[in-house]
Amino acid sequence: MFGVTVRDHMMIAHSLRGEVFGPAQRLHGATYVVDATFRRAALDADGIVVDIGRAAEQLHAVLAGLTYRNLDEEAKLADINTSTERLAQVVADRLAARVHAGALGDTARELDGLVVTLHESHIAWASYERPL
Amino acid sequence: MFGVTVRDHMMIAHSLRGEVFGPAQRLHGATYVVDATFRRAALDADGIVVDIGRAAEQLHAVLAGLTYRNLDEEAKLADINTSTERLAQVVADRLAARVHAGALGDTARELDGLVVTLHESHIAWASYERPL
Amino acid sequence: MFGVTVRDHMMIAHSLRGEVFGPAQRLHGATYVVDATFRRAALDADGIVVDIGRAAEQLHAVLAGLTYRNLDEEAKLADINTSTERLAQVVADRLAARVHAGALGDTARELDGLVVTLHESHIAWASYERPL
Amino acid sequence: MFGVTVRDHMMIAHSLRGEVFGPAQRLHGATYVVDATFRRAALDADGIVVDIGRAAEQLHAVLAGLTYRNLDEEAKLADINTSTERLAQVVADRLAARVHAGALGDTARELDGLVVTLHESHIAWASYERPL
Amino acid sequence: MFGVTVRDHMMIAHSLRGEVFGPAQRLHGATYVVDATFRRAALDADGIVVDIGRAAEQLHAVLAGLTYRNLDEEAKLADINTSTERLAQVVADRLAARVHAGALGDTARELDGLVVTLHESHIAWASYERPL
Amino acid sequence: MFGVTVRDHMMIAHSLRGEVFGPAQRLHGATYVVDATFRRAALDADGIVVDIGRAAEQLHAVLAGLTYRNLDEEAKLADINTSTERLAQVVADRLAARVHAGALGDTARELDGLVVTLHESHIAWASYERPL
Numbered sequence: 001m002f003g004v005t006v007r008d009h010m011m012i013a014h015s016l017r018g019e020v021f022g023p024a025q026r027l028h029g030a031t032y033v034v035d036a037t038f039r040r041a042a043l044d045a046d047g048i049v050v051d052i053g054r055a056a057e058q059l060h061a062v063l064a065g066l067t068y069r070n071l072d073e074e075a076k077l078a079d080i081n082t083s084t085e086r087l088a089q090v091v092a093d094r095l096a097a098r099v100h101a102g103a104l105g106d107t108a109r110e111l112d113g114l115v116v117t118l119h120e121s122h123i124a125w126a127s128y129e130r131p132l
Numbered sequence: 133m134f135g136v137t138v139r140d141h142m143m144i145a146h147s148l149r150g151e152v153f154g155p156a157q158r159l160h161g162a163t164y165v166v167d168a169t170f171r172r173a174a175l176d177a178d179g180i181v182v183d184i185g186r187a188a189e190q191l192h193a194v195l196a197g198l199t200y201r202n203l204d205e206e207a208k209l210a211d212i213n214t215s216t217e218r219l220a221q222v223v224a225d226r227l228a229a230r231v232h233a234g235a236l237g238d239t240a241r242e243l244d245g246l247v248v249t250l251h252e253s254h255i256a257w258a259s260y261e262r263p264l
Numbered sequence: 265m266f267g268v269t270v271r272d273h274m275m276i277a278h279s280l281r282g283e284v285f286g287p288a289q290r291l292h293g294a295t296y297v298v299d300a301t302f303r304r305a306a307l308d309a310d311g312i313v314v315d316i317g318r319a320a321e322q323l324h325a326v327l328a329g330l331t332y333r334n335l336d337e338e339a340k341l342a343d344i345n346t347s348t349e350r351l352a353q354v355v356a357d358r359l360a361a362r363v364h365a366g367a368l369g370d371t372a373r374e375l376d377g378l379v380v381t382l383h384e385s386h387i388a389w390a391s392y393e394r395p396l
Numbered sequence: 397m398f399g400v401t402v403r404d405h406m407m408i409a410h411s412l413r414g415e416v417f418g419p420a421q422r423l424h425g426a427t428y429v430v431d432a433t434f435r436r437a438a439l440d441a442d443g444i445v446v447d448i449g450r451a452a453e454q455l456h457a458v459l460a461g462l463t464y465r466n467l468d469e470e471a472k473l474a475d476i477n478t479s480t481e482r483l484a485q486v487v488a489d490r491l492a493a494r495v496h497a498g499a500l501g502d503t504a505r506e507l508d509g510l511v512v513t514l515h516e517s518h519i520a521w522a523s524y525e526r527p528l
Numbered sequence: 529m530f531g532v533t534v535r536d537h538m539m540i541a542h543s544l545r546g547e548v549f550g551p552a553q554r555l556h557g558a559t560y561v562v563d564a565t566f567r568r569a570a571l572d573a574d575g576i577v578v579d580i581g582r583a584a585e586q587l588h589a590v591l592a593g594l595t596y597r598n599l600d601e602e603a604k605l606a607d608i609n610t611s612t613e614r615l616a617q618v619v620a621d622r623l624a625a626r627v628h629a630g631a632l633g634d635t636a637r638e639l640d641g642l643v644v645t646l647h648e649s650h651i652a653w654a655s656y657e658r659p660l
Numbered sequence: 661m662f663g664v665t666v667r668d669h670m671m672i673a674h675s676l677r678g679e680v681f682g683p684a685q686r687l688h689g690a691t692y693v694v695d696a697t698f699r700r701a702a703l704d705a706d707g708i709v710v711d712i713g714r715a716a717e718q719l720h721a722v723l724a725g726l727t728y729r730n731l732d733e734e735a736k737l738a739d740i741n742t743s744t745e746r747l748a749q750v751v752a753d754r755l756a757a758r759v760h761a762g763a764l765g766d767t768a769r770e771l772d773g774l775v776v777t778l779h780e781s782h783i784a785w786a787s788y789e790r791p792l
Contacts, residue, residue, distance in 0.1 A: 002523070004480070004481055005523075007518070007519040009387070014293070020178050021183075023332040027333075028333060029275060029277035029334075030295045031294045031385050033385060046414045047476055048481060056519070056520070069291075069292060070290070070292065070293075081178060083179045085136055085179075086180075120275070123139040123140070123273070123782075124188070125137050126135060126136045127134065127135045128133070141781045141783070143684075143689060143780070144689050145688050150442045152447050152501075153447075154449060159729075160671050160689060160727070160730065161672050161691075162690070163689075163692075165781060215444045217444060254403070254669060255452070256403070256452070257400075258398065258445065260399075265788070269786070271782070271783040284633075310680050310681075311740055311745075311746045347571075347574070349531075349532055349575075349577050350576075353530070387519075389533050390577065393531075403650065408557050409541035420539075422596050422597060424557060425557010427557075427558045429649060429650050463556070464554050465556060466541070519537070611706070611708045617662070650667070651667040652716070653665050656662050
C-alpha cells in the first residue's frame with residue numbers, strides 16, 4: 001500500500017458543548033496543522049499516488065472554507081461539537097467529495113482511502129480514516 | 133476509524149541483557165517521548181474519542197510509575213529486557229488496565245484499540261498496538 | 265552564556281485590528297506553542313540556570329491566565345493588537361515579573377535575560393527577547 | 397503488533413517525466429528523510445523486534461546506494477519515474493531483500509512487514525508498506 | 529528585540545567544487561527547508577514586526593527563483609560554491625533587496641536585521657544573519 | 661555571521677545532587693539530542709563555515725565519550741552536577757579543544773564561536789554558547 005501526505009493548517013475560534021470539555025466550553029481557538037494522507041494499492045501510470053501539487057491545492061481549498069472563522073457561527077457545523085476528531089472527519093469528508101468530483105484527476109478515483117490528522121498542539125492530535 | 137493521541141515523556145536509567153545490545157548492556161538511560169493513541173470506530177455522544185484532558189492525565193499517571201527511576205531495580209520489570217518496544221507494551225498494557233477500570237469514563241470502554249509509541253531519540257522509536 | 269528553555273502552549277480566540285491583517289480581522293483563533301528561554305552568564309551553586317520544574321510551572325501559570333479565552337474580551341489586552349509578536353512580549357513581561365517577585369527562587373534574580381517564542385503554526389512563529 | 401523505526405536520509409538529483417509534474421520535469425533535487433519501520437507480531441527471545449543498531453546500518457547501506465547521485469543516470473532506475481512514493485518502494489524492496497538474506501539476523505526473518513516513509517519537505521511525504 | 533519567522537522550502541540539484549566535499553562533488557540535490565526571521569527593536573503602529581502574509585509571499589518569491597533548478601547552471605551562482613551556508617546568504621541578500629525596495633511595506637524599512645536558516649536534513653542546517 | 665549546525669545524540673544514566681532536583685536526585689537517565697553550531701563571520705576559501713562531515717564526526721567522537729554510560733561513575737565529571745546546561749558546557753568545551761587541536765582543519769581555527777544545545781525532552785532543552 002502506498003500513501004502520500006500533504007500538510008497545511010487552519011486557525012479557528014470555537015467553543016465546545018458539554019461538561020466533559022471543562023474550560024474548553026469557553027470561546028477559545030486553535031491552530032490545526034492538518035495532514036491529509038491519500039492511500040492507494042498501486043501507483044498510476046505516472047508512478048504516483050496522486051499529484052502532490054494538486055493534493056496540496058485541494059487540501060488548501062478545503063481549509064480555506066474553515067480558517068479565520070469562528071466555527072460556532074458556521075451554519076454547516078451547527079449540529080456538531082467541533083472537537084478535533086470531528087473536525088478531522090469534516091475535513092476528510094470534504095476532501096473525499098472533491099476526489100469523487102474529479103478535482104484530483106481521473107486516476108485519483110482509484111484511491112483506496114484517506115486519513116486526515118489534525119494537530120492541535122505539540123502534545124495532542126486526532127485523526128479520522130475513511131475509504132474512498 | 134478515529135484516533136486521539138496525547139504526548140508525554142519519561143526519563144529512566146536501565147541496562148539491557150544480551151550480546152545483541154552491545155554498549156547498551158552497560159547502565160545508561162533514555163528519555164522516552166511517549167505518544168498514546170486511542171482508537172475508536174465511532175465517536176461518543178459528546179463527539180469525541182476520549183476526553184483529551186483525562187487521556188493525558190492517565191498517560192501521565194502511568195509514566196509517573198516509571199520516570200526518574202532505574203528500571204533495573206523495578207521488581208515488576210525484573211523478568212524482561214526493557215527494550216523500547218517492550219516498554220511500549222508495558223505502557224500500553226498499564227493504560228489499557230486503566231481504561232478497563234473506568235479511568236477514562238464509561239464511554240471509553242467502547243474504545244477499539246490503543247497504540248503506544250516511545251521515541252528514544254530523533255532517529256529511533258518503537259511502538260506497540262493492541263485491541264482494547 | 266547559558267540558556268534553559270521550557271515549552272508549553274495556549275489555545276485562544278482573538279481578532280486583529282487593521283487592514284494589514286486581512287482575513288485575520290475576523291474572529292478566529294490559534295494554538296500558540298510557547299518556548300521560554302532563561303539566559304544567564306554563569307550557573308548557580310547547584311549548577312543550573314534555573315530549576316526546570318519551577319520554570320515550567322511559572323510558564324504554565326502565565327499561560328493559564330490566557331488560554332481557553334477570547335482575548336478580545338480581556339480587559340488587560342484591550343489597548344493592543346494581540347499579534348503573535350505582541351503576545352510574545354506579554355508572556356515575557358509577565359514571566360519577568362514573576363522572576364523579579366522571586367517565583368523562581370532567589371538565585372534566579374541573577375538571570376540575564378529571557379526570550380519567549382510563540383509558534384502559531386508549522387510555518388510561522390514570533391519571539392521577543394528582553395533583559396531581566 | 398510491534399514496530400521499530402529508524403531514520404536516516406539521502407540527498408539526490410533527479411527529474412520526473414510527465415506533464416503532471418510541471419516544474420519538477422526539470423532537473424532538480426531533494427533531501428529525503430527516510431523512516432524504515434519493521435513490524436512484528438511478537439518480540440524475539442531478546443525482547444526486541446530487530447536490533448536497532450543493525451537496522452540502522454542496513455538502512456544506511458541501502459541509502460548509500462542512492463545518495464549523492466543523479467538518479468536520472470542510475471541504470472537500475474531507468475525504467476521508472478523516481479517519484480517520492482516510488483522511491484519509498486525501491487528503498488523498501490532493497491531493505492526487504494537484505495532482511496531475507498539474513499542481514500538483520502536469523503530472527504529478523506520472522507518480521508511481518510516493513511513501512512518506508514520518505515519525507516521530501518516539511519509539508520509532503522510518501523510511504524510504501526509491504527509484507528516481509 | 530522582536531522577531532518574526534516564516535518557513536518555506538526549495539528543491540534543487542547542484543554539485544560542490546573542492547576535495548573537502550567528498551561525494552558531494554557529484555551532482556546530487558537537496559530539499560532546503562528555509563526559515564527567514566525578520567528582527568526589529570520595536571513594533572510598528574499595527575503592533576507587528578512585519579506582515580506575516582507578505583513576509584511569506586516575499587520568501588516564496590525568492591525561493592521561486594531557485595527551486596526546481598540545477599544550481600550548477602544558474603548564471604548568477606556561477607562564481608560560488610552553493611554550500612548550504614552560502615545559499616543562506618544568497619536567500620538573505622535577495623530578501624534584503626526586496627525589503628529595501630519596499631516589498632514588505634514602508635514600515636518594514638525599519639527592520640534591524642534578518643536571519644535565514646536552511647535545513648538540509650534532520651541532522652544539519654546552516655544560517656546567515658545580517659543587518660537590514 | 662554564518663552558522664552551521666550538526667545534530668547527534670547520547671543516552672546516559674545519572675543522578676543530580678541537591679534538593680532543588682526533587683525526584684531527579686534518584687538514578688534515572690536521559691536521551692540528549694545534541695545540536696552543535698559553529699559560528700564564523702566569513703566563509704573560508706571553499707565557501708563554508710566548516711566541513712559538515714567533519715563537524716559531525718567530531719561531535720560524534722565527543723558524544724562517544726559520554727553515551728551508554730552512568731555519568732555518576734565518570735571520574736572527569738565527579739566534581740559537577742551533570743545538569744543539562746552543565747553537560748552542554750562539557751560537550752562545547754570538548755568540541756572546542758578538538759577545534760583548537762586542528763580536528764576540523766586549519767581554517768576552522770578561524771571559527772568565532774560555538775553553541776551546544778542539549779534537548780532532554782520535547783518540552784525542555786538547554787544550551788551553552790562560547791567563543792572559540
